[in-house]
Amino acid sequence: MLTAVGDHLGVAIELSRLFRRVAMEAEQLERVAAERSVALKEAQEQLSRSQWLASLGELAAGVAHDLNNALNPVVAFAELIKEHSDQPDRVRLYAERILMAAQGGAETVRRIQRFTRRRLGSLPFEPLSVAELVREAIELTRPNWAQRMTGGPITVEESVDPELLVQGNAGELRQALLNLIGNAIDAMPAGGTLRFVGRAEGASVVLAVQDTGTGMPKEVYEKALEPFFTTKGAHGTGLGLAEVFGIARRHGGDLELLSWSGVGTTVILRLPRAETPREPTKARRRLTGSAANVHHILLVDDNLLSLEATAASLRAAGHTVATAANAQTALRIFNAGHFDLVLSDLGLPDLNGWELVDRIRVRDPKIRVGLITGWSIPEGDELLKRHGIDMVFVKPVDPDQLLAAL
Numbered sequence: 001m002l003t004a005v006g007d008h009l010g011v012a013i014e015l016s017r018l019f020r021r022v023a024m025e026a027e028q029l030e031r032v033a034a035e036r037s038v039a040l041k042e043a044q045e046q047l048s049r050s051q052w053l054a055s056l057g058e059l060a061a062g063v064a065h066d067l068n069n070a071l072n073p074v075v076a077f078a079e080l081i082k083e084h085s086d087q088p089d090r091v092r093l094y095a096e097r098i099l100m101a102a103q104g105g106a107e108t109v110r111r112i113q114r115f116t117r118r119r120l121g122s123l124p125f126e127p128l129s130v131a132e133l134v135r136e137a138i139e140l141t142r143p144n145w146a147q148r149m150t151g152g153p154i155t156v157e158e159s160v161d162p163e164l165l166v167q168g169n170a171g172e173l174r175q176a177l178l179n180l181i182g183n184a185i186d187a188m189p190a191g192g193t194l195r196f197v198g199r200a201e202g203a204s205v206v207l208a209v210q211d212t213g214t215g216m217p218k219e220v221y222e223k224a225l226e227p228f229f230t231t232k233g234a235h236g237t238g239l240g241l242a243e244v245f246g247i248a249r250r251h252g253g254d255l256e257l258l259s260w261s262g263v264g265t266t267v268i269l270r271l272p273r274a275e276t277p278r279e280p281t282k283a284r285r286r287l288t289g290s291a292a293n294v295h296h297i298l299l300v301d302d303n304l305l306s307l308e309a310t311a312a313s314l315r316a317a318g319h320t321v322a323t324a325a326n327a328q329t330a331l332r333i334f335n336a337g338h339f340d341l342v343l344s345d346l347g348l349p350d351l352n353g354w355e356l357v358d359r360i361r362v363r364d365p366k367i368r369v370g371l372i373t374g375w376s377i378p379e380g381d382e383l384l385k386r387h388g389i390d391m392v393f394v395k396p397v398d399p400d401q402l403l404a405a406l
Helices: 002-083 088-115 130-148 170-186 240-250 304-316 327-333 353-363 382-386 399-405
Strands: 126-129 154-160 165-168 192-201 204-211 254-260 264-272 296-300 320-324 341-344 368-373 391-394
Touching: 002 088, 088 130, 088 170, 126 130, 126 170, 130 154, 130 165, 130 170, 130 192, 130 204, 165 170, 165 204, 165 264, 170 192, 170 204, 170 240, 170 264, 240 254, 240 264, 296 304, 296 327, 304 320, 304 399, 320 327, 327 341, 327 353, 341 353, 353 368, 391 399
Parallel strands: 154 192, 296 320, 296 341, 341 368, 368 391
Antiparallel strands: 126 165, 192 204, 204 264, 254 264
16 A cells, blocks of 8 residues: 555656646746747837838938929029029029929928828818829929930920819819929820820810820839839839829819830829810919008017018008017017017927917017917817917918918
8 A cells, every 4th residue: 555655646746847847838828929029029010110210201202302393493494584684584484483392392392291280271172274283294394304315306296175163172183294294294205196196075075195105014004103113223213193192182183094015004084174264364463451451460480581581572562560589589579569470480499379479478468479480280270279379370371361461
């Protein structure tokens, strides 16, 4: 009996030792698994950050691309103004082209703000002449053509009904055409034909942009509308067609892409047709203030060129303007009862615009206050109500809109 008990105890002790070893190994395995899980999670987070940074870099490159496209005609037409300063008609034409290019750059910034959900409210839509939009886009891109037509000339053909109207936003639609023209020219290194065909189709306007370029092979065609996809390497961002598609969709329309390798590419835009007759284009009218509505304005902006330009527009309309490049200077200048209105930038070097507005309102609770800012502020934002802001202008400010609001 003692021998049997001893055998059982020996087995029990051995099993206990084995269980202890298994438990230790299991604990070790759990620890290793936990460490690997943490390492895997860190690797996944690092990969996610890398992908996010890569996308951000591509997005930044796309913004730089579009802004450079907007700035190129600004520089070119400004040089032409210097050369032809004694010819008022040419100067006026070049100035209008500069304005269109600058507005295109502003729309690029606003698209990025909408992408980051810093909404600026709904886009202003109006009846627009399709033929005018096409001609404007051609003129804005013409300064770039000399750099791209080294292999042969590019012929432009237009077949767009001059009475054809589309309901949309001029800046966005012009940018869409600029992107399509840029793509078409890149696709015709040896020269070719760029053709615009526009017609009415029921309640829609159909505008086709055709080129006789290299076309797209199947693998490129299938990915052409994907954001950041490009065949141009460092010279492209992959935002062109994707952006045009987004603009078409925001306008309640659509985009169709047709391409044949070695033959050319056609992009078809379908947009809502406008039935409202459009007034003839008028020269920009500078609003002037009568004696009854001339204001004493304190203008605050740390960007000196912006400060000078805005002050000049206000003074040209008959308003009295005092300027300050920072909040402390503005507070030294401001006297209750002396000014009717304060227009301040939001991002100032010493105090932000909100703090400046609060300090000014302590001195004069009845003063009207407007913000001029490069940041997007959603309509109806709680901050606007809390600080009693009467009006908001997002840079670049249209002088006529500013004067009309006053």
